[in-house]
Amino acid sequence: MLKCLVSFLFALALVMPAWSESMSPEDLTAKLETVRDKAGLVALGAVVADADGQILALAVTGDRVRGKGAAAQPDDAWHIGSNTKMLTALLYGRLVERGEARWGATLPELLPDLADEMDAAWSDITIEDLLAHRSGMAANPGVTWFLTSRASSNTVEAQRTSLARAALAKPPKTEPGSFTYSNYGYMVAGAALDRIAERMGHQNYESLFLAELVPSGEGWGFGPPPEGIEGHRKGLFGGLKGQGAGLDADNPPALAPAGTLHVPLEAHARLLSRFLTPDETVAKLLMPYPDEASDYALGWGVVSDSPSGAALGHSGSNTMWLSTVRLYPDAGVVVIVNTNSFSEKGVQALNGLAEDLAAAYGAASQD
Incomplete structure (x- = not known):
């Protein structure tokens, strides 16, 4: 089973910064190559952008596929795993702005066709609870679903509805209001977005996301990148082996709202740069939930003691890729x-x- 392994990092390594001013492209590439070699990574890419979406730095090193000889390229797409979550939350927020959704919507409102089947304990759970991992949902669907869903003839939206129905017919797995990092919760949020998508003339969450949130032609997509860089995992006899672009190279497609996006570095950075000039929606997404005592917002981990100043962050992996924001x-x-x-x-x-x-x-260093 390809387990969705997410490592959102609330605390950064407490080390002094290595530089006080920006690097030349040559220095940046050399730094990446040093890090890549020391950590035994196949390829490594990095990008820095400012609040205007200007790319301040971008470099890649290493191979697209170990043993194949083709070098990773700056415009290659990378799988970003659970860094998809902050963008699922952003999509919902943009739909609120357009009057297609609302903050505070409860599960019976989000999934009205399932309302009569829901256990009463879910009646007050909101979209914010889902996006902040405080809904009471289990961390993941069961093992059987992971083993069988890739071969299912059902659409991804039908699979998400089935999963939502199964979970919501029973009491919450964890205490609502407490934090349990939940891919399942984001899939239920995705089921709600499937319904909004249909109302807006789209097929599902995926088509809504690509049509409404990201510019076409920038290389965004779901699942492993169709060409270029491949994810790697350990081979049967050791070493790292490229996993191609088939279904087995990622988590099941229905998990998309929780973490199956791929995107080139530059396009990813330009979209995330919008979080640096918060409008009302972004400010809500970046606010710790349910209050300032929390270290998680809506799709973002909150880092209050970074050595380089206040920060928010997230990382994601499907066990074959790793993306850190x-x-x-x-x-x-x-x-x-x-x-x-x-x-x-x-x-x-x-x-x-x-x-x-x-x-x-x-x-700036906070020493």
């Missing part, structure tokens, strides 16, 4: 660092590299 509102920069393999050593390497790049491009 850091947003530094005070410095006005967003940093994204991606690799096409997963390991705990890689998590630490990307974490440290993101902090270094933040310092190099404007984030």
